[in-house]
Amino acid sequence: MRLVSQNGEFDVPYEITSLSRTGNIIRAYVPMVGEKGTVMARYLTDEKAENAMKMLHNTYTGTFFSQNMHITENDEKKFLEMVSTKGFGIIRTFTSGDEMKFEPANIVFQFPEDDEV
Secondary structure, three states, X not given: OEEEOOOOOOEXXXXXXXXXXXXXXXXXXXXXXXXXXEEEEEOOOHXXXXXXXXXXHHHHHOEEEXXXXXXXXXXXXXXXXXXXXXXXXXXXXXXXXXXXXXXXXXXXXXXXXXXXX
């Protein structure tokens, strides 16, 4: 998954990035960049920064879909609402044994603006 800063200037891979929230500021620590951390987002309140981190976690946990799923017309609106707030992924079962592997799709999370939290 890719993380994009609130202003769109920074794009980092989530899998090798550490994030911290100190008050109303969210910073990313990427091994190649340095110790200070890169400001990914700044909010007016600590609570908004906390909610933005929850939005990130919600996106990262994602949703798994089967290739053979059927969505009825009654469930379509609910499905689309859920899909728009989650990351996507595919579960692939290998033919040798019970081994399963999760392969994430190209998920991008951009930290929302203050008024979007």
